[in-house]
Amino acid sequence: MLTALAISGYRSLVDVVLPLHPLTVITGANGTGKSNLYRALRLLAEAGHGRAVAAIAREGGLDSVLWAGPETPQGLGAQGTKRTRPVAVRLGFASDELGYVLDLGLPQADPRSPFTRDPEIKREQVFTGPFARPGTLILDRQRTGVRVRGDQGWVSLNQPMGPGQSALLDLTDGTALPESVALQHRIASWRFYDHFRTDAGSPARAPQIGTRTRWLSDDGSDLAAVWATTQDAGRGASLDQAVEQAFPGSRVQIAVNEGVFRLQLRQPGLLRPLDAAELSDGTLRFLLLCAALLPADPPPLLVVNEPESSLHESLIAPLGALLTAASAQTQVIVVTHSAVLRRVLAQAGAETVELESAGYGTRVRDQLPLERPSWHWPSR
Ligand SMILES: Nc1ncnc2c1ncn2[C@@H]1O[C@H](COP(=O)(O)OP(=O)(O)O)[C@@H](O)[C@H]1O
Ligand SMILES: [Mg+2]
Numbered sequence: 001m002l003t004a005l006a007i008s009g010y011r012s013l014v015d016v017v018l019p020l021h022p023l024t025v026i027t028g029a030n031g032t033g034k035s036n037l038y039r040a041l042r043l044l045a046e047a048g049h050g051r052a053v054a055a056i057a058r059e060g061g062l063d064s065v066l067w068a069g070p071e072t073p074q075g076l077g078a079q080g081t082k083r084t085r086p087v088a089v090r091l092g093f094a095s096d097e098l099g100y101v102l103d104l105g106l107p108q109a110d111p112r113s114p115f116t117r118d119p120e121i122k123r124e125q126v127f128t129g130p131f132a133r134p135g136t137l138i139l140d141r142q143r144t145g146v147r148v149r150g151d152q153g154w155v156s157l158n159q160p161m162g163p164g165q166s167a168l169l170d171l172t173d174g175t176a177l178p179e180s181v182a183l184q185h186r187i188a189s190w191r192f193y194d195h196f197r198t199d200a201g202s203p204a205r206a207p208q209i210g211t212r213t214r215w216l217s218d219d220g221s222d223l224a225a226v227w228a229t230t231q232d233a234g235r236g237a238s239l240d241q242a243v244e245q246a247f248p249g250s251r252v253q254i255a256v257n258e259g260v261f262r263l264q265l266r267q268p269g270l271l272r273p274l275d276a277a278e279l280s281d282g283t284l285r286f287l288l289l290c291a292a293l294l295p296a297d298p299p300p301l302l303v304v305n306e307p308e309s310s311l312h313e314s315l316i317a318p319l320g321a322l323l324t325a326a327s328a329q330t331q332v333i334v335v336t337h338s339a340v341l342r343r344v345l346a347q348a349g350a351e352t353v354e355l356e357s358a359g360y361g362t363r364v365r366d367q368l369p370l371e372r373p374s375w376h377w378p379s380r
Contacts (some may be wrong), residue, residue: 001020001022001094001096001216001331002019002020002093002095002279002331003019003094003095003096003130003186003193003224003247004017004018004019004020004093004094004099004130004373004375005017005018005020005041005092005093005371006039006090006091006092006093006094006101006283006373006375006377007037007040007066007090007092008088008090008091008284008377009066009087009088009089009090010036010039010040010043010065010066010067010089010090010091010125010284011033011036011039011040011065011067012032012036012067012357012361012362013036013037013040013067013068013361013362014067014257014360014361014362015031015361016033016037016361016362016363017373017375018353018364018372018373019351019353019371019373020093020331020333020365021350021351022186022327022331022332022364023323023327023331023332023345023348023349023351024332024334024351024352025334025335025336025341025342025345025346025350025351025352025353025355026333026334026335026352026353027040027251027335027336027337027339027342027352027353027355028354028355028356028357028365029357030219030337030355030356030363031327032205032355032356032357033304033355033357033361033362034333034336034337034355035334036186036305036362037091037283037355037362038192038194038335039059039197040091040193040301041190041303041333042145042192042303043055043056043091044091044092044093044100044102044187045187045188045190045192047091047102047166047168047186047187048122048164048169048184048187048189048190049169049170050165050168050169050170050189051350052102052104052121053104053118053119053120053121053163053164054118054164056089056104056115056117056118056119057115059118060117061116061117061118061119061300062087062104062117062119064073065089066089067361069360069361071083071084071085071106072189073360076359076360083265084359086105086106086298086380087105087106088103088104088105088122088380089103089104089105089119090102090104090377091104092098092113092132092375092377094127094129094130094131094373094375097128097178097183098126098127098128098138098180098182098183099126099127099128099129099131099132100122100124100125100126100127100168100183100187101125101127101132101181101377102123102124102376103122103123103125103377103378103380104119104120104121104348105119105120105121105380106119106120107120107163108120108163118163118164120163120164121141121161121163121164121166122142122155122166122380123139123142123143123380124138124139124141124145124166124167124168124379125137125139125140126138126139126167126168126179126180126183128175129270130373130374131373131375131376132376132378133363135325137149138177138179138180139167139177139179139180141161141167141193141380142162142380143161144161144162144375145157145160146159146161146167146171147194148175148177148180150177156252157171157173157175157318159171159172163289166267167180167267168181168183168184168187169184170182173379178221186300189273189299189300189301190299190300190301190302190303191215191216191292191301191302191303192303192304192305193216193218193289193292193302193305193307194218194304194305194306195305195306196219196220196284196285196288196289196307197219197220198281198282198284198285198288198310199229199281200277200377202219202220202284202286203219203220203221203285204219204220204221204276205276205277205279206276206277207260207262208221208222208223208224208260208261209225209259209260209261210225210228210254210256210259210260210261211225211298212225212229212232212246213225213226213227213229213300214226214290214295214296214297215295216288216291216292220288220291220292223263223276223288223291224254224261224262224276225261226291226360227239227252227254227263227287228254228256228261228293229295229296230291230294230295230296231254232296233296233297234296235294235295235296235325235360237327238294239252239290239291239294240252241325242290242318242321242322242325243265243290243316244317245321245322245370246286246319246322247267247283247286247323247360248266249253249267249268250265250266250267250268250269251266252264252266252287253265253266253273253275254324255300262275262276263275263287265279265283265287266278269310273331274375277339281310281349282310282311282312282315285292285310285311286311286315286318286319289304289319289322290322292304293322293323293325293326293332294325294326294329297329298329298330300330300331301303301330301331301332301333302326302331302332302333303332303333303335303338304323304332304333304334304335305335306335306336306338307319307323307334307336307341308338308340308341309337310324313340316338316340316341316344317340317344319344320341320344320345320348320370321344321348323350324345324349327350334350
């Protein structure tokens, strides 16, 4: 389980460290940085696929994602002040097992290089315990050099890292630590869900070739296959229960015809089940969330952004129950704007982190110094 998330220099998140729990609700008024936090976490997950540099380039490069305000709160109001510190976007987390720190900065590339939007990985660390410090590091990458700690102490690896290469992914066989390989696998399995399409052309409405599918894809196109996979693994009861809570008397069934799967909903008062193509936007969205949140073999972390959007009020309490059920199987982070959902989840034992915009970027509201997890960013 992740125990802390730390972000520095990413958009409005100038300097945020927050605790994470089995079920964490991230909330706050409009413009306080909830989506930025979701994106920062997603960026960290991209690092597990070796795609963090490309993801920043797609967001417009470091210039776009870097905190656009002054370096210190004292500099507020002074537009155009020159930077004195190195440009850095830093992301990290701690967990019960291992933690990871990623520091991205401006490339040292040839000015004629065409890859002007690519940031450079300046530092990467893998550590045990609640935060990185010299005694807890097991891998330390500084620019091109990587050191790993073995039984005999630190060993410098004879494999220079390229500016976009990651010590989690790009070490050759035999030099990578089994711990960091396991960490990379874990990060790469985090799942993110954000605004499923439910319009008439949504891929979730179309029949699909059914193959065993562990986790719902981002666009929900494999909804029927994931539902059938979960049922096949003997875990259909929790799906049925979530559907019953949201739509009393209704039941999902998967119709199979020559390997093509269709999701259908039997509802009281109707003589035939309705096909996914015929369901209302809200109903389809709720079923997508069920499939995303209750897979038979849950991922290590599920992050959902504003799951309440376009759901009818009457579905907020069932959504809360669904998220709570998911958190009994895996760690869940819910980013939400809805006061009702936040209340329902708090009653079910979720911890709430409220963000606020305090003039100088995003802050955690009412965070006392002792409530802020200890964190240490490495210098370059
Ligand atoms: N590079 C940046 N530097 C500083 N602030 C930024 C940057 N990019 C976006 N922001 C600001 O971050 C704020 C929070 O955005 P967002 O996370 O979308 O809010 P929420 O999801 O809570 O409504 C916005 O007001 C936006 O202006
Ligand atoms: Mg938002």
